[in-house]
Amino acid sequence: MKTIVIIPARGGSKRIPEKNIQLFGGLPLLVHSIQYALANGEIIDTVYVSTDDESIKSIALANGANVIDRPAHISGDLEPTKTALKHALETIEDEVENVILLQPTNPLRPQNLLKEAFEVYHKGNYDSLFTVTRNHQKLGKIIENKFQPFNYSIGQRSQDLEPLFFENGLLYITKASLILKDIIISENAFPFEVNHIFANVDIDTTEDLEYAEYLIKKMSRLRST
Template sequence: MILKNNFNFRNIVIIPARAGSRRLPGKNIKRLADIPLIVHSINYAKQNLDIVGRIIVSTNDAAVKGVALREGVEVIDRPNAISGHEAPTIWALRHVLDNLSQEVENVILLQPTNPLRPKNLLKDAFKEFSKGKYESLMTVSRSYQKFGKIKNNQFVPFNYEMGQRSQDLEPLFFEDGLLYIIKASLISQDKLLGENNFPFIVNHPFSKIDIDEKEDFEYAEFLLKRTKKK
């Protein structure tokens, strides 16, 4: 989708969706609430056209390409050489930028495996990103889990002391994958995370959704139904 009259054409969305998931074959087009998984991210991008000037799917999967084209967004065919299980996401992003004629300032990365996002997340995150001279922004969420290591067949607490309440833990955060905003100049250096990075904290049940297995789909559907009832 190219929005030629959109003054925000320097901000683009890239949705990388390669073929060959090992744990859940065909997951990017598997239906979540009767909608192909990747379409949830496409629709989210379309809901933010006041920020986004172009929506691009990067894929080596013919089925994903067909879905994306039917949704009216652009597709850039990703070579199999950069589509394997070990290929990092940054390769796909850089490949897209290398194949565009326009100059891009900011890339908004939406991963199809994180299909559920709070409605105002992108607007709020982009506003924060624009306040400072940030190179990148990533969403993070707080973890209240008690982690430990196994040493010499013994469990050793890592981020807590035995008996400590979870609400009293030192705050630790995890990369939830909901949203990334990256300067194109940073991607050209093969980097997703800049030295001047803004961690945008998300406190929402959607941050726990990362689709890799059937059980993830079932939990996502449960959250969607619960959200619609409110």
């Protein structure tokens, strides 16, 4: 029974044209997730890219990934990620036990994240795991032109807030059997906490891409000093 990575990377993108192959850190955006997966060969048996785009397909193959041709009818803007994952599993002939989802829009991940997360997933016998990050902001709602605090009381210090977390998208690990039932995060999924600056990088706009470029250059300078 295998553990595989699936990277869903469709061709259409409205905010950043050809987003998944835009150059980032000198490489197409997609390639960062492929390289991250390949660097974890002790965990991962095979890396797949699911795409409907010939340019993405060529780049994926040239960088060591296998490609699953995704049909156009499940490649639209509103199509959920689980559809691509399910199609990939139904296409692959191998017996798959675990699926690791890496999104190309999260190109920066802590080096040991996958190793640490998979160990927790395996030892805890969880059926799914996803990464989360603590939010330190004071949040509220605006109702009838009035602000209503959600996670704090007016005047409360930020350090005293009740902990809230957001799904950061860095990685997901799920049993293949769940994905075939259209589930990525189960009710019993383990929330793996990642408090790292990379958890705030999710590329959807040009500004996101520019911020990520700033971070990767900064990290490169720090490593060289």
